[in-house]
Amino acid sequence: MATTTPTPTTASVSPLTKQLARFKEIQVGGAQYLGRLTQGDREALPLLVQVGKLIDRIYIRQHWSGNEALHAHILSQEPHDVKLELGLQLFKGPWGLDEEKFIKSIKEEDKDGHVVQKIHIPHEPPQHGNYYPDDIKKQEYLDWVAGLEGQAKIDAESYYHVVKRDTSTGQLYTVPYSEEYKDFLVPASELMKQAARLVSDQSLAKFLKSRAEAFISNDYVDSDVDWLRISKDSALDVTCGPYENYTDKMFSIRAAYEFYVHARDFDSSAILAKFSSRLQDMEDQLPVDELYKTKDLFPPAIVTVNQLYSGGDVAVPMTAAYNLPNDERPIKIAGSKLVIIKNVQEGKFEKVLRPIAEQVLDSEQVQKVQFEAFFQHVLMHEVAHSLGPHFLVHDKEKKVRTALEEYHSAMEEAKADIAGLYAVGLLLKDGTLAGGPDAESFYMTYLASAFRSIRFGITEAHGLGQAMQFEYLKEQGGFAYDAETRKFRVVMDKIEEAVRSLTTRILVLQGDGDKQKVKEFVDRYGIISPEVKGALEKLENLGVPVDVYPKYRILEDGTVMSKN
Template sequence: MATAASTPLEKQLARFQEIQVGGSKYLGRISAGDREAIPLLIQVGKLIDQIFIRQYWSSNEALHTHILNQTPRDTKLELGLQLFKGPWGLDEERFIDSIKEHNHNGDVHKAIHIPHEPPRHANYYPDDIDKQEYLDWVSGLEGQEKINAESYYYVIKRDAATGKLYSVPYSEEYKEFLIPASQLLKQAADLVSDKSLSKFLKSRAEAFISNDYVDSDVDWLRISKESPLDVTCGPYENYADKLFSIRAAYEFYLHARDFESSDILAKFSSRLQDMEDQLPVGELYKAKGLQPPAIVTVNQLYSGGDVAVPMTAAYNLPNDEAPIKIAGSKLVIIKNVQEGKFEKVLRPIAQQVLEPEQLEKVEFEAFFQHVLMHEVAHSLGPHFLVRDKETKVRSALQEYHSAMEEAKADIAGLYAVGLLLKDGTLAGGPNAESFYITFLASAFRSIRFGITEAHGLGQAIQFQYLREQGAFAYDPETNKFSVVMDKIEDAVKSLTARILILQGDGDKGKVKEFVDKYGIISPEVKQALSNLENLGVPVDVYPKYRILEDGTI
């Protein structure tokens, strides 16, 4: 538990609790070749980590080098950089002051200035970029130059002599890491037991060199559900690009397949179009011919790159629309991480914020299945504007897209759970009351990430809207919250419709008004969050990878 005298770094570290990741119990079906491939794949993960460190901020590599070369070693500072990937923790609070190194004469010979918050342009654009400058530049481009400038997989540079902007492919910008990573992937491809995984590793190795990711994304989507290992490796998420939510960050996950849970959850994917058809909006806002996402449940063995805490419990990829049109998307549920979050974070939060009579309804399966539906729901609703089928929602909403998309996935996922409960698909598991009460407890978990982060802001929007609708109640005498069961279903339906329409219309001004109104934290919620902090309830978990500690997986 942090004290008043704690440093900013100690306060950040106190908000996380370690969980052990990996273990031989997950590896019952892997072959000898798979075991040989695992160390090679972990080396790839470490190279991917180096790429993201560069992507996150222009001086990040220099900072990491400085900290890691200190004598004596500062293990707390090293852990902070490992967890957050840079010098900013939750709420974008800086926990490292700017660095100054002095020579033997006392003169400063090296300085690393650390901004108070991460630059919105990350390291995808010049440090002196102006948002309007970029938009004006792109508007003057044509053909392939324009495509490159708006690509997920190009960085934007400024010519030192002329001052003009130009595009550089990731394959060139990060070649010192991508070339050896490509070679390692090819070696691993020759060892793994599953042919479809081998095909993906080879095509991804080629994509690292060619900068063309569509074919390898399709190969990733088509990895067999019988593969004992599951690997996610490449540029995917857009959160670090807070200017336009375009540039993709590199990430790496190595998982062992959980066959039993995957079989149980696969039935959800077949209901995708049915859930889309039942969304509470007009037909213009609904997609037709949706391809059900592949759904797999895994247990994490190792990760690298864009995997800063809070730990990812599930992901639905790719984000690139081109491979999605060919092969749909894939939902990966990380069960051992979810179990860690539920036991170490969500249950203690529930004990502090919920009315006692609702506590017994907080269940892991309700949490687990809603995370599943959250990821499925990323596929629901409009991805292009209803008035302009050529314009992506992402492009229209720009910096508001990520938070709105996370809010959509949360609330539409909860709405879909209600549909599946009513038609019996979820019979035998948690009931509606458990889903809604667990969702309320989980809202506090997400908001604690901070409303500068997409998931936290998205959850704050939902919480405030549902409370305005009377679906969440607060008792000032007990300082506890509860779900109002006779109002929650209609409120969830109303919010689902509201967000889907805002996305489909693509009116950035109206979205801003919506986010400004609901993306706030009320005094009662602030007090609850403060109580959790004072009690030392962790915000999230962080991994201790067994293979790095004792050589076992």
């Protein structure tokens, strides 16, 4: 990052300044996390960081069709605009929270003095990302897919193909990721192979090699399975590939590339591993008819890590945990893996959640907000992604995500939150969580965290999902607002039943796959009420950060020598 004094360029300074003020820097990585790494692991780190930077460039291309040109233009300007470069680094594009555009379209004068629009930036990010032609209509895509058969249809609905338009005929066709991003995937593949020869753990080496091959073949199933089978003894943990579907807001199909390299936290991993063995038990106790429950679930592997570096689809708000893969094929073979990023969670709690709680919660309940309650609910949120129906109860061949389309991501995040909280209640009652936070701490920390998520904006899946939960629980009496103090509180004699009711409601909506009923639910509850809006404005006015962003120590303390 350049260090020269920022000067105004094409940025709309006020929106950019406002966006950056919402985030607090935290130190990520560093030598204190590297004690268990072997010399080979340490030598592999610079290569892996280079992979992460290539993955970052892939995601910049995936985010929006004009994104690469915009990044190149901004980074080529002299003197450098430090704030603008930081904005692009954090958001991966020209839109911040609430999809607010903070960079104006780029215009220049030609040799005759006429203004020419060089890069037009839409008012908001396109729903189709850069996975489909910019002029595509939703129904056109659906009609095209309906007319396909065999492999052509599979590719058209694939996580790992983009859709293009033939400029001469106007017809749609698919291109595999291995071809679309070949300029980045080929060098990333070579770097992964080099890193595989250096790392000490052979299961990690196997994943790095098979993922390198997947970049070229476009077949990710085997390497996903290898990732799931990385040994719990590996001190280095790497996640790399196309996973999440949030950038494809039109259909929630196409996967975005992301990259993480972590140091394993062995002590915390041992404590949290007990949750994985309870997965089927939690599924069996969901408050829904048996039709909506899944049998023979694979217990997810659970590991706790400390992040060293990340790239790709890792725009703020920072990811504190993830449960992957999303592709159902490797899940059927080897289950899923839950990765809890402890140092990021600690940063979020101290810099964001605690200050929020002090401003929005009843003064008597603030003291019950605890890091361990936050930490364990994030864990249960990720575990809960595995719970409930993933295929429609009346059509076992149709995925929930396919039926709900643009509503799927928000509903899935809401499901994971509320079913995770419901599961916490089960584990408290049977003694699994004995000795840790009590029910009051979980519910009150959850209430404070609701404001943290809603501040991401209800155009974002997590924020919308949390807004729906908040309004439903308030309607059921689980949350209450004091107009005199302008503070919120948990109503302990009503919250448990409210959580149970909402868990049932969301699981049934997902399993039935009735998009119209889901729309009605989202329209009714996915709102910002006046009292919540007032609390959000108070947090904004007081300068309480919305989230954190990373400063990677691994790039600065000599651990990684290459900074290309």
